[in-house]
Amino acid sequence: MSAPLAGVHVLDLSWVMVGPVSGRYLADLGADVIKVESRGRIDPLRTLGPFKDGKPGPERSVSYHNLNAGKRCVAINLKEPRGRDLILRLVDWADVVLESFTPGVLESLELDYAHLKLRKSCLIMASTSILGQTGPHAKGTSGVGTMGAAMSGASFLLGWPDRPPFGTFGPWTDGVAPRFIVTSILAALHRRSITGEGCYIDVAQAEAGIQFVSPAYYEYAANGTVPMRRGTAGSPLRSPHGIYPCSGDDRWIAIDASERDHWEALRDVIGGLLKESKFDTLIGRLRNRLELDNAIADWTRPQDAEAVERALHLAGAPAHVVSRGGDLARDQHLRFANHFRTITDPVMGEAEIEGPRFELRRTPHVGTTRGPRIGEHTGEVLRGVCNLSDDEITELEKAGILT
Amino acid sequence: MLHDVRVLEVSAPATMLAGSILADLGADVVVVEPPAGSPARRLEPFLDEIPGIERSLTWHALNRNKRAITLDLDSIDGRNLFTTLAEKFDIVIESAAPGGCAPLDGLKLSAKTIRCTVGGFARSGPKSDYASSDLLVMASTGTPAMSGDPDRPPLFHPVPQSIMEGGAETAIAALACLLARDRDGEGQQAEISERIAAMMSALSVPIAIGAGNPEITRSGTAGLSPDARIPSIFECADGYMIVTVPAFGPSFGPMTQRLAKWAAEEGHVSRDIAEVNWITFAADVRTKAASPAQLMALVKGVASLCRSKTKAELSAAARKLGLLAAPVMDMKDVAESEQYRERGLWTPVRIGPDGREIDAPARFAQFSNFTIETKRAAPSLSQHTAEILKTEAAISTSELQALFVHGII
Numbered sequence: 001m002s003a004p005l006a007g008v009h010v011l012d013l014s015w016v017m018v019g020p021v022s023g024r025y026l027a028d029l030g031a032d033v034i035k036v037e038s039r040g041r042i043d044p045l046r047t048l049g050p051f052k053d054g055k056p057g058p059e060r061s062v063s064y065h066n067l068n069a070g071k072r073c074v075a076i077n078l079k080e081p082r083g084r085d086l087i088l089r090l091v092d093w094a095d096v097v098l099e100s101f102t103p104g105v106l107e108s109l110e111l112d113y114a115h116l117k118l119r120k121s122c123l124i125m126a127s128t129s130i131l132g133q134t135g136p137h138a139k140g141t142s143g144v145g146t147m148g149a150a151m152s153g154a155s156f157l158l159g160w161p162d163r164p165p166f167g168t169f170g171p172w173t174d175g176v177a178p179r180f181i182v183t184s185i186l187a188a189l190h191r192r193s194i195t196g197e198g199c200y201i202d203v204a205q206a207e208a209g210i211q212f213v214s215p216a217y218y219e220y221a222a223n224g225t226v227p228m229r230r231g232t233a234g235s236p237l238r239s240p241h242g243i244y245p246c247s248g249d250d251r252w253i254a255i256d257a258s259e260r261d262h263w264e265a266l267r268d269v270i271g272g273l274l275k276e277s278k279f280d281t282l283i284g285r286l287r288n289r290l291e292l293d294n295a296i297a298d299w300t301r302p303q304d305a306e307a308v309e310r311a312l313h314l315a316g317a318p319a320h321v322v323s324r325g326g327d328l329a330r331d332q333h334l335r336f337a338n339h340f341r342t343i344t345d346p347v348m349g350e351a352e353i354e355g356p357r358f359e360l361r362r363t364p365h366v367g368t369t370r371g372p373r374i375g376e377h378t379g380e381v382l383r384g385v386c387n388l389s390d391d392e393i394t395e396l397e398k399a400g401i402l403t
Numbered sequence: 404m405l406h407d408v409r410v411l412e413v414s415a416p417a418t419m420l421a422g423s424i425l426a427d428l429g430a431d432v433v434v435v436e437p438p439a440g441s442p443a444r445r446l447e448p449f450l451d452e453i454p455g456i457e458r459s460l461t462w463h464a465l466n467r468n469k470r471a472i473t474l475d476l477d478s479i480d481g482r483n484l485f486t487t488l489a490e491k492f493d494i495v496i497e498s499a500a501p502g503g504c505a506p507l508d509g510l511k512l513s514a515k516t517i518r519c520t521v522g523g524f525a526r527s528g529p530k531s532d533y534a535s536s537d538l539l540v541m542a543s544t545g546t547p548a549m550s551g552d553p554d555r556p557p558l559f560h561p562v563p564q565s566i567m568e569g570g571a572e573t574a575i576a577a578l579a580c581l582l583a584r585d586r587d588g589e590g591q592q593a594e595i596s597e598r599i600a601a602m603m604s605a606l607s608v609p610i611a612i613g614a615g616n617p618e619i620t621r622s623g624t625a626g627l628s629p630d631a632r633i634p635s636i637f638e639c640a641d642g643y644m645i646v647t648v649p650a651f652g653p654s655f656g657p658m659t660q661r662l663a664k665w666a667a668e669e670g671h672v673s674r675d676i677a678e679v680n681w682i683t684f685a686a687d688v689r690t691k692a693a694s695p696a697q698l699m700a701l702v703k704g705v706a707s708l709c710r711s712k713t714k715a716e717l718s719a720a721a722r723k724l725g726l727l728a729a730p731v732m733d734m735k736d737v738a739e740s741e742q743y744r745e746r747g748l749w750t751p752v753r754i755g756p757d758g759r760e761i762d763a764p765a766r767f768a769q770f771s772n773f774t775i776e777t778k779r780a781a782p783s784l785s786q787h788t789a790e791i792l793k794t795e796a797a798i799s800t801s802e803l804q805a806l807f808v809h810g811i812i
Contacts, residue, residue: 001583001587003583004579004580004582004583004586005579005582021603025575029579029582041653041654044652044654044655047652049607049611049616050607050610050611050614050616051614051616052614052615053614053615053616054615054616054617062607062610062611062613062614063606063607063610066607066610113771130729131742131746132746132769133769134745134746134747134769135741135742135743135745135746136741136742136745137718137722137741137742138742138746139722140722140723140725141721141722141729142725143647143658143727143728143729144647144655144727146635146645146647146729147645147647147727147728147729148729149645150636150644150645150729150730150731150732151729151730151732151737151740152732152737153732153733153734153736153737154560155636155645155731156643156731156732156733156734157560157561157562158550158551158558158560158561159551159558160551160552160555163552164636164637164638164643165636165643165731166550166551166552166558166636167635167636167645167731168550168604169546169549169550169604169605169606170549170606171606172604174606175603175604175606176571176604179424179571179572179574179575180424180571180767180768181768182575183424183425183428183571183574183575183578184428184768184770186575186578186579186581186582187404187405187428187429187578188404188770189582190404190405190408190578190581190582190585191404191405191773193582193585194407197772199404199770199771199772199773200770200771200772201768201769201770201771202768202769202770203767203768203769204746207743207746207748207764207766207767207768208767210737210743210748210764211420211567211571211764211767212562212564212567212568212571213560213562214464214465214562214763214764215446215447215448215460215461215464215465215562215563216448216561216562216734217464217734217737217738217764218448218460218461218463218464218754218761218763219448219460219734220733220734220735220737220738221734221738221761221762222450222451222460222463222754222755222759222761223448223450223451223452223460226733226734226735227448227561227733227734229561230561231555231556231558232556233538233547233556233557233558233559234538234559235447235538237447241538242538243538243542243547243556243557243559245556249620249622250548250553250557250620250621250622252542252548252556252557254538254539254541254542256534256536256538256539262534313533318533318534318536318539319539320533320539320540320542320543321542321543322542322547322548322557323542323543323544323545323548324545324548324549324608324618324619324620325545325608325609325611325612325616325618325619326612326618327545328545328602328605328608328609328612329609329612329613331543332528332529332530333524333525333528333529333530333531333598334599334609336525336527336528336529337525337528337596337599339599339602340609340610340613351610351613351614351615352610352613352614353610354602354609354610357572357595357596357599357600357602357603358572358573358575358576358593358594358595358596358599358600359593359594359595360576360579360580360583360591360593361591361592361593361594362583362589362590362591362592363579363580363583363591
């Protein structure tokens with residue numbers, strides 16, 4: 001069976017991460033996604049690593065390929081009036097338009113939803129920015145996902161009580177917001193299939209981030225307490241529940257053995273102090289938490305993290321290495337799930353990027369292919385989608401519109 | 404937008420956000436719980452720090468707009484009733500236990516039913532029998548190993564993220580199946596791994612090694628820029644600001660240029676630091692035309708600038724000048740933000756046995772011709788069992804009592 005979005009056309013005017021990730025979901029589901037880029041304004045993701053073999057280059061960023069796999073790319077300078085005309089012809093073709101410009105930019109180009117819907121009333125258009133398109137601080141707030149994370153409340157929650165917040169790992173909302181963008185677009189496509197209506201969708205990345213930490217917000221709203229960062233991994237309501245050091249540089253094992261069977265399995269493996277009766281009960285383990293954690297750490301510290309994971313898992317005590325990149329690259333579950341897909345790029349050579357994050361039994365995702373080079377499909381798209389002749393394309397090239 | 408879509412959610416921690424997104428988008432979502440209540444009702448934090456089946460704030464946050472029934476899916480009557488109900492629903496969502504068993508295994512579902520099964524790792528293969536504990540799933544994603552100061556243990560989010568990542572991914576999978584069904588009328592099964600969903604937050608960590616790069620650790624980022632060790636969070640007069648100082652190149656460099664200029668105007672860096680070309684800085688360092696010491700001087704100046712001003716003052720300047728800077732908000736700041744309020748993020752909702760009203764951050768998106776509304780509070784245990792079994796499964800008043808007597812509802 002063909003993929004769920006086979007036949008759906010997506011015009012992707014976005015760059016860096018949030019928009020491209022959203023477009024990648026749609027491409028994986030079978031949509032024809034055309035990315036618009038300009039050599040005068042290349043996607044900054046191409047300048048961010050990691051690069052294949054650590055050597056920078058616009059076609060060598062594996063992050064770029066990971067977020068743009070399976071898309072086509074046209075090079076158009078949309079700030080030129082004739083470039084804008086080409087964008088409008090692509091809008092005529094598109095079911096969905098995605099964009100992540102600073103709020104106000106598309107308005108100034110007369111390419112905002114108000115203009116586009118006059119041309120195509122059934123268009124579904126999704127805009128995303130740090131704080132959205134409306135509200136007193138929306139205009140003028142432009143930036144990156146670390147800012148979205150900071151304004152969602154998530155960054156404040158990560159860190160040690162005696163130090164400033166550490167914040168999220170990188171631009172966290174860049175991975176969170178696409179889930180709300182994609183679900184909104186898919187719901188709009190469903191409604192359109194019934195009523196024919198288009199839709200404008202405006203997702204603020206910070207507001208998307210709030211959804212992922214909503215229990216902490218509810219704690220403030222209902223209990224009046226401002227949740228603070230606590231540093232230590234694991235829940236204060238469970239024991240043993242946390243991470244423990246292993247041999248080697250910055251190696252850790254996560255252990256969750258608070259439930260009775262898991263606890264009994266853990267104390268059988270480790271023995272020693274863990275056999276003391278004060279640890280028999282949950283309350284005993286909570287009251288003597290520090291002593292218990294130290295005893296577990298004394299046992300894990302000289303050992304290899306993976307060996308501890310295997311031994312505890314075999315015994316029935318839940319544990320997992322605190323995985324680094326190398327652990328993930330070797331991980332048997334990820335290999336079995338075919339999560340890493342090999343792509344081949346004429347410039348970069350071979351590399352592995354990630355596959356889709358879920359599996360559909362009857363209408364599977366399309367295969368994972370590399371991201372497009374800048375303007376790789378300009379001719380093909382202008383001929384096939386915009387119905388331009390070769391002469392017209394050559395003329396546009398000469399006029400500097402297709403750069 | 405999903406007004407014609409009906410969802411049965413066999414409640415578990417990882418199904419909650421999936422059902423909640425679909426409900427917010429207009430679907431009719433009914434959660435199915437065992438008679439003792441969903442395990443998701445036992446997730447902290449609790450209302451007034453008092454535990455109770457109706458007091459989990461995580462439950463309240465993720466079950467708005469849903470109705471709830473109880474049904475013992477281990478009993479033959481429960482399974483039979485579920486199958487009857489499922490006939491009238493479009494999407495069923497469940498969570499698989501370690502080992503791969505899922506509550507709806509073996510049930511005869513209609514060919515048009517969309518079945519979404521979310522699990523911690525996977526339903527088959529290596530690690531399928533690993534516990535779907537938030538701590539373990541998140542440990543396996545690559546994110547914590549990259550989080551936190553290198554002299555302390557790695558950091559984990561205090562709010563469980565595996566259930567958020569897995570839940571949101573499940574909503575996407577469900578809607579993808581719905582669009583496939585819109586075309587040909589056929590349902591299907593989708594499988595979602597919380598771990599693979601949550602690896603999204605590890606950004607490029609999962610793919611760096613496979614592309615021939617050295618291991619990245621918290622203490623050193625071989626292959627990456629040493630700038631990664633420059634702080635991004637700075638103390639200010641009333642809290643903290645996040646400021647990306649090392650941002651160069653044609654896209655972000657102008658923001659650093661404006662930051663340096665402002666820091667100089669305010670007297671926190673010297674004029675010559677403001678006059679460094681921050682757009683070409685990275686390349687200039689490689690050719691020795693610029694020096695990392697200039698960057699460190701700017702970082703020092705930014706720290707001093709931040710200490711002299713409040714979050715509000717710094718944020719206003721960031722908007723006016725266009726800087727890569729934002730306040731590090733705590734939940735009180737989020738609640739009081741005029742931006743979120745005026746934009747319309749909040750909808751009032753009642754929570755807990757005393758029905759106190761709070762504002763919920765329900766409107767995760769703004770639409771031109773749809774509005775996310777909170778039509779009902781998170782349901783109490785079994786609140787809608789009678790109403791739903793009577794109308795949807797033709798159960799009579801006496802049959803309902805019989806089901807209760809036998810512990811099936």
